[in-house]
Amino acid sequence: MLVFIPKIVAFCCEQSGVPAAEMAETLKLSVPANLEIVPVPCAGRTETLFLLKALERGADGVIVFACHEENCQYLIGNMRAKSRLLYAQNLLQKIGLEKERLEICNIATNSGVKFAETLKDKAIRLKELGPNPLTRINDPLAHANVGIKE
Amino acid sequence: MPDLNKVAQSIPLKREVLVLGGGVSGITIADILARSGIHVTLVEKRKNLGGLSKQFCLFSNRPGDSDNRISGKMARLSESPHITLITGAELVGMEGHFGSFQAKIRKESGETILLFPSAVVVATGYITRRDAKGIPDSGCLAFLSDMERLIAETGESGLLWNGKPLNTVTFVLDQANDDIKLDTSTVFKQSLVLRQKYNCQVYVLCKDLKVSFTSGERLYRKAREAGVLFFKYEETPEYSLVGDRICVALPDNTNLKKEEQEKITLLSDLLVLPEVCLPDPEAEQLCRILRLRMGKGGRFMDDNPQFLRIRSNRRGVFVAGACRFPQLPAETLKEAEAAAQEITALLAPGVYECGPLVAEVNADKCALCYTCPRLCPHSAIGIERYAGKNVYYVLGNGDRWNAARVEPAACYGCGICVAECPARAISLRGEDALSLDAYAK
Amino acid sequence: MQMLALRSDQMIKAEQKPIEEILTYLDPYKKILLSGCGACVTVCHAGGEKEVSLLASSLKMARNLTGKPLEIQEITPARQCEPEFAEEIVEIVEKTEGVEAVLSLSCGIGVQTLARFLTKTPVIPGVNTVFMGETVSHGVWEERCQACGNCLLERTGGVCPIARCSKQLLNGPCGGSSKGKCEIRQETDCAWQLIYDRLKSLGQLDKLREVIPAKNWGTESRDKGPRRIVREDLKI
Numbered sequence: 001m002l003v004f005i006p007k008i009v010a011f012c013c014e015q016s017g018v019p020a021a022e023m024a025e026t027l028k029l030s031v032p033a034n035l036e037i038v039p040v041p042c043a044g045r046t047e048t049l050f051l052l053k054a055l056e057r058g059a060d061g062v063i064v065f066a067c068h069e070e071n072c073q074y075l076i077g078n079m080r081a082k083s084r085l086l087y088a089q090n091l092l093q094k095i096g097l098e099k100e101r102l103e104i105c106n107i108a109t110n111s112g113v114k115f116a117e118t119l120k121d122k123a124i125r126l127k128e129l130g131p132n133p134l135t136r137i138n139d140p141l142a143h144a145n146v147g148i149k150e
Numbered sequence: 151m152p153d154l155n156k157v158a159q160s161i162p163l164k165r166e167v168l169v170l171g172g173g174v175s176g177i178t179i180a181d182i183l184a185r186s187g188i189h190v191t192l193v194e195k196r197k198n199l200g201g202l203s204k205q206f207c208l209f210s211n212r213p214g215d216s217d218n219r220i221s222g223k224m225a226r227l228s229e230s231p232h233i234t235l236i237t238g239a240e241l242v243g244m245e246g247h248f249g250s251f252q253a254k255i256r257k258e259s260g261e262t263i264l265l266f267p268s269a270v271v272v273a274t275g276y277i278t279r280r281d282a283k284g285i286p287d288s289g290c291l292a293f294l295s296d297m298e299r300l301i302a303e304t305g306e307s308g309l310l311w312n313g314k315p316l317n318t319v320t321f322v323l324d325q326a327n328d329d330i331k332l333d334t335s336t337v338f339k340q341s342l343v344l345r346q347k348y349n350c351q352v353y354v355l356c357k358d359l360k361v362s363f364t365s366g367e368r369l370y371r372k373a374r375e376a377g378v379l380f381f382k383y384e385e386t387p388e389y390s391l392v393g394d395r396i397c398v399a400l401p402d403n404t405n406l407k408k409e410e411q412e413k414i415t416l417l418s419d420l421l422v423l424p425e426v427c428l429p430d431p432e433a434e435q436l437c438r439i440l441r442l443r444m445g446k447g448g449r450f451m452d453d454n455p456q457f458l459r460i461r462s463n464r465r466g467v468f469v470a471g472a473c474r475f476p477q478l479p480a481e482t483l484k485e486a487e488a489a490a491q492e493i494t495a496l497l498a499p500g501v502y503e504c505g506p507l508v509a510e511v512n513a514d515k516c517a518l519c520y521t522c523p524r525l526c527p528h529s530a531i532g533i534e535r536y537a538g539k540n541v542y543y544v545l546g547n548g549d550r551w552n553a554a555r556v557e558p559a560a561c562y563g564c565g566i567c568v569a570e571c572p573a574r575a576i577s578l579r580g581e582d583a584l585s586l587d588a589y590a591k
Numbered sequence: 592m593q594m595l596a597l598r599s600d601q602m603i604k605a606e607q608k609p610i611e612e613i614l615t616y617l618d619p620y621k622k623i624l625l626s627g628c629g630a631c632v633t634v635c636h637a638g639g640e641k642e643v644s645l646l647a648s649s650l651k652m653a654r655n656l657t658g659k660p661l662e663i664q665e666i667t668p669a670r671q672c673e674p675e676f677a678e679e680i681v682e683i684v685e686k687t688e689g690v691e692a693v694l695s696l697s698c699g700i701g702v703q704t705l706a707r708f709l710t711k712t713p714v715i716p717g718v719n720t721v722f723m724g725e726t727v728s729h730g731v732w733e734e735r736c737q738a739c740g741n742c743l744l745e746r747t748g749g750v751c752p753i754a755r756c757s758k759q760l761l762n763g764p765c766g767g768s769s770k771g772k773c774e775i776r777q778e779t780d781c782a783w784q785l786i787y788d789r790l791k792s793l794g795q796l797d798k799l800r801e802v803i804p805a806k807n808w809g810t811e812s813r814d815k816g817p818r819r820i821v822r823e824d825l826k827i
Contacts, residue, residue: 009589038585041507045565045578049641050589052648057588073456074564075443075463075527084569091645094610095653134655519601519634524729572639573629573667591644 005034006060006126008119011050013043015073016107017065023112031116032123043067043104044077048084051102052091058135061101061126065115068106078106098129160503161249161559163268165189167493168253170241170436171273173201174220174479175471178486179271179493181223184232186494191234191265192227193241193255195432199224201275202472244270244439247530247560248466249502269466269493272450273486274436274473278425281326285389285421290396294336294424301343309348311420318418319350320398324357325386326424330476331363333424338369340422345376352378353416355387355398363478381414389421396421427476440467441529450474460489464529465560468493507563507580509556515575516553522567522576523554530560531567603631603698604732605638605718607646613694614653616715617661620691624684625650625717626705627667628697635732637718638696640667646696646717664690671701677708684712740811740818746798748789753806755782761803 012018018039024031036059040046043066054062064085066078082104089099105118165188169176172194180190203220227233238258245252253265278295285291289312292300297319300309309316321337337354344350354373359380361367374380387400396418401411429448430436437444443463445451450469451462462469470489471482496502511522511531523531534555556567556576568576583590617623625647633639647663654661664687670676684690692713695702699720706714722734737754743761744751753759757775764783767774771784790796808814 038589040565040586041578041581042564042566045569047569047590047641049644049648050586052645052652053589053591056648056652070452070454071456072454074562074566075452075454075457076525077527077564077566080525080566080570091610091649095649096656097652134652515629515640517601517629517633517639519636520726521636521729572633572636572641574640574644 004127004131006032006123006131007034007036007058008032008061008063008122008126009036009038009054009059010063010065010119011038011040011043011046012065013067013077014039014041016067016109016111017043017115019109020065020107020111020115023110024116025112027112029112029116031119035119042072042074042077043081044072044074046081046084048088051085051088055092055097055101055132055134058132060129060132060135061103061122063102063119063122064104065107066104068108071108097133100125100129101132159505159508159558160501162501163249163497163499164266165497165500166265166267167191167269167271167497168193168241168251168265168267169271169273171201171271171275171471171473172196172199172235172237173273173275173471174203174482175273175275175486175489176201176271177220177223177227178483179273179470179490180233181226181230182487182490183493184226184230186490187232188494188497189232189234191236191255191267193239194235194237195240195274197238199227199235199237202278241436241439244441247532247557248464249559250557251466268497269468270440271468271470271489271493272436272440272442272462272473273470274430274433276449276472276476277428277430279428281423281426284386285423286391286396288391288394288396290391290394290418290420292420292422294333294340294422297340297422298336301340304348309344309350314394314419316348316419317350318353318395319344319420319422320353320355320396320416320418321422322355322387322398323359323424326426329360330424330427331360331366332427332476332478334360335363335366335369335478336424337422338366338373341373341378342369342376345373345378351418353381353398353418354378355381355383355400357383364480381416392417395419430473433473440464442467442469443527445474459485460492463527465562466496502559504558504561505563505580507565507578508558508561509563509565509567509576510579511554511556512575512577513553513555515573517573517575518552518554519572520554521570521572522556525570526556526567527564528560528562530562531556601631601634602723602736603700603720604635604722604724604734605632605698605720606635607637607642607696607718608716610646610649610653613646613715613717614650617650617654617692617694620661621659622662622664622689622691624664624666624680624687624690624693626671626680626693626695626697627665628671628695628701629667629669630672631698632696632718633667636730642696643667662689671695671697672704674704674708677704680705681708684709738812739806740813741806743803746801746803747786748793748795748798750782750785750789752782752786755780755785761805763799 012021021037043064046064051062064081066081072078085102085104089102092099107114167183167188167190169180169190169192172192176192177199180192183190200220227235236257239255241253242256243254251267251270253267254262255265256262280293282291323333323337327333341352341354344352361370382403383400387398390397398416400414402414405411433448433450442450443452445453450473451457460468460470468489470485531554533552565578568578625643627638627640627643643665647665650661651663668676668680692715694715694717695705696717702714702716723736724732725735727733735754736751739753752761757773758765764781768781768784771781773779773781790798
């Protein structure tokens with residue numbers, strides 16, 4: 001039976017997201033399958049283009065993990081990432097894609113549990129939202145984000 | 151195409167530091183650095199060193215002690231071959247970045263000199279204001295620094311204020327300042343002396359007692375045991391004159407029913423208020439010269455825990471002491487020691503290795519839009535004149551042009567500029583381009 | 592494709608057209624060249640390389656969703672308003688197979704220069720050239736000059752009543768100036784208040800007594816058609 005396993009691209013800030021991901025791994029917490037982690041030195045390195053390209057290349061959802069507000073190691077990186085994400089969401093709405101596919105999550109280095117939970121929640125919401133409409137256009141069976149459920 | 155961004159990736163560092171401000175923090179830092187053999191230029195805008203230390207009983211419960219501590223350091227300062235002291239002087243400009251700072255100091259005479267420190271410490275302190283708003287003019291008002299001096303000057307005889315014996319004193323906290331623990335600590339210490347040595351009746355009014363500092367709770371308990379009476383207030387108390395004494399009236403907050411709260415009136419010989427603590431009015435100008443970020447309320451640096459204690463947004467520039475936020479003397483000392491330690495460690499290798507991640511501007515593509523110099527949180531980007539072969543093939547005229555340039559020694563490699571540049575003219579050298587390639591093109 | 596950058600003019604402020612509008616223009620085409628510009632529109636973040644890649648991605652996704660894929664070739668030349676640059680773009684169009692139209696993010700000048708040389712391929716504007724303006728603060732731009740053709744800033748302390756007064760009054764404020772703000776749009780500063788303040792600080796309030804005559808909109812401005820400047824001494 002074919003099951004939709006959402007593809008999530010997570011841009012992880014190396015000051016918060018990456019340590020949180022490592023902690024989740026150490027604690028052996030489960031994260032959704034079909035997850036791609038892209039480390040960036042600061043959430044502020046995430047270009048608006050990355051968010052769009054991820055969807056263009058077939059990801060079902062994108063999440064940016066950044067430091068908490070007023071906690072950015074580089075002072076404004078998390079706020080820049082947020083502004084860019086809002087701009088990208090605006091673009092998505094205009095072209096007919098759901099803006100909920102993009103999300104930013106503020107996290108700390110010691111939040112392995114929050115990391116795993118947030119991703120799990122995202123996968124559930126993406127399942128409800130359905131696959132990225134761009135991939136549905138093409139052969140749905142050739143959809144990379146479909147897996148076999150045993 | 152010449153590599154216009156090719157600069158040395160490691161920069162030499164001299165053991166040379168500029169300290170701005172000759173108060174407690176500045177003096178302590180200069181003292182420690184000099185003893186490690188680092189040359190310090192200490193620039194103080196007033197004629198004398200010491201800052202606000204004269205006003206307070208800073209280091210112990212014995213007034214007058216602070217003088218000894220500081221005067222010892224000040225003596226070492228003037229004798230040390232590693233310290234150049236310039237009083238009556240100010241910083242009027244600073245160019246360059248970490249490793250190439252060029253500081254312009256204007257002396258009292260009007261002469262300006264250039265210094266080339268490897269690190270700069272901002273320890274410019276704060277100012278105080280005596281605010282008597284709402285208090286009737288009667289000679290019954292004093293401020294904490296007045297009480298400090300009174301206690302220091304009065305020996306074994308009784309306390310006199312304006313020639314009259316001082317029997318009852320009222321302190322009011324939380325009106326002048328919000329969250330300055332120095333006020334609370336000073337009031338506790340002064341109350342104890344007044345109670346225990348001079349047998350005064352002491353009242354302390356406060357909104358919230360802030361005891362979260364070393365010995366805070368212990369001092370409070372001692373004060374209570376000694377018979378100091380504490381009253382909590384919400385709205386500003388009413389001040390009036392009764393004869394030649396000052397009267398403070400407030401509702402009794404211990405009764406939870408507001409309508410049934412009786413009015414408490416306290417009559418005393420003297421009302422003592424803390425001075426209002428304000429950021430130095432020149433802090434903004436200094437922030438601009440040093441390209442530092444301004445914090446809330448006109449102080450240096452944001453309220454970001456990553457930058458607590460001495461770090462600033464710029465590599466090589468440190469912020470120490472009360473100019474960041476007024477704090478207790480013991481904390482100020484620790485901070486000064488930490489700053490000195492960090493600077494010593496920074497300068498010890500004699501060189502700074504840039505990277506691993508450093509942003510680089512492709513001058514050809516730079517449209518001089520000024521986005522990156524405005525945006526860079528570390529003030530690491532400026533507009534510079536590049537030199538190179540004439541690469542214009544149409545309207546070129548000359549071989550120098552202006553474009554943004556990231557100073558590698560000042561860059562933290564965060565990549566914020568890389569992502570924001572509208573011409574995509576900046577790249578992050580040292581980043582694993584492969585992982586981002588899929589999303590960048 | 593990178594062409595060499597020049598230190599360029601930055602005065603023109605433009606805004607990207609709504610993407611719905613651009614999609615309408617691009618409807619008949621299957622392959623286009625998307626050309627940004629490295630000058631003014633880069634500076635106001637409307638049409639530089641960053642915006643080119645963002646727009647290309649958005650357009651491709653939008654068209655994929657409607658089942659009519661669009662192929663986009665992206666370039667960002669340094670400028671488009673000089674003939675030589677336009678000719679370079681013409682070369683690219685001719686060399687690239689199947690380009691049916693050029694979507695240009697340069698200002699109106701760039702679009703027209705390109706159109707002059709690209710006789711067989713439609714050139715579609717992707718931005719609205721809005722005004723010549725100043726950076727008030729990063730990300731905020733405001734109109735400052737209307738190219739009236741006869742600058743009178745010397746008489747108004749460096750503040751232009753033609754660009755900044757909602758009524759383009761030449762001699763003092765209207766009765767609606769209130770607390771330094773304009774009655775037409777409350778957020779707008781009253782230009783004549785600004786002029787007064789500036790002349791006062793310059794010690795030149797006397798200039799307010801000089802009457803500025805009505806403009807000759809016919810010869811000085813574009814009311815009689817597009818204007819032209821000719822420098823005989825520069826002609827090659």
